[in-house]
Amino acid sequence: MKPATAALKLDIYLPATPQEFQDGMVSREDLDELQRNPPQWLADLRREGPHPRNVVAARLRISNSGLARAGITEALTTAQIADLAANPPEWLVQERATHAETLREQRRLEERKQDGTDKVTVPAKPAKAAKPARRQSPSSRGGRSPRR
Template identity: 55%
Template sequence: MKPATAAKKLGVYLPATPEEFQSAALTRDEVDALRADPPAWLVDLRRNGPFPRDVVAAKLGISRSALARSGVSDAMDAEEIGVLLADPPQWLTHEREVHREVLAEEARLKQQ
């Protein structure tokens, strides 16, 4: 599979991965091996980032669309996310509420 697909499956930001990962195609077995026994660079990326947009959104409790609406276009690391969570700006508080409402509505519709 392409490096971008492998990075997505591993939940890491592709530009932050080592060059050999970015330039080589990986098999499913190789990706599974990275999941089972991650090298130090993968452990560090998963712990400290930078994280891809979907991971940033999940850590902040908002949607990816909310990131775009708020002007967040780059990947964020754990420290940047921590700063936002420690003292949430108004946009983050608003987007979290919107996200909770959307999830509640989706759950309600699923029960019907």
């Protein structure tokens, strides 16, 4: 697989990886080995960062969209994430509340779906009015054919 796909599966920021990882292809066996026995560079990258957007969002307990709304486009290190979490700016407090509300709504809808109460009755469409019968030509009625 491509290095970008492998980085996504490993939850690491591709530009921060070693050049040989970025240049080569990664087999499924290599990926499994990296997950089971991460080399030092991978362990350091996971511990200290920089981290990709999905990891930053998860650690801040907000959505990826929340990061975008806040203008956070670059990868953040673990120290930067910890600083934001320790001293949350107003946007982070608001995004956490928004994300928590979204998750509550998703859970509510999922529970409702599992309970079977999610069935919304939609009124039936009114029957279409019958079209008026088409006038038959004189020849089809057994009469004389029209003049030409």
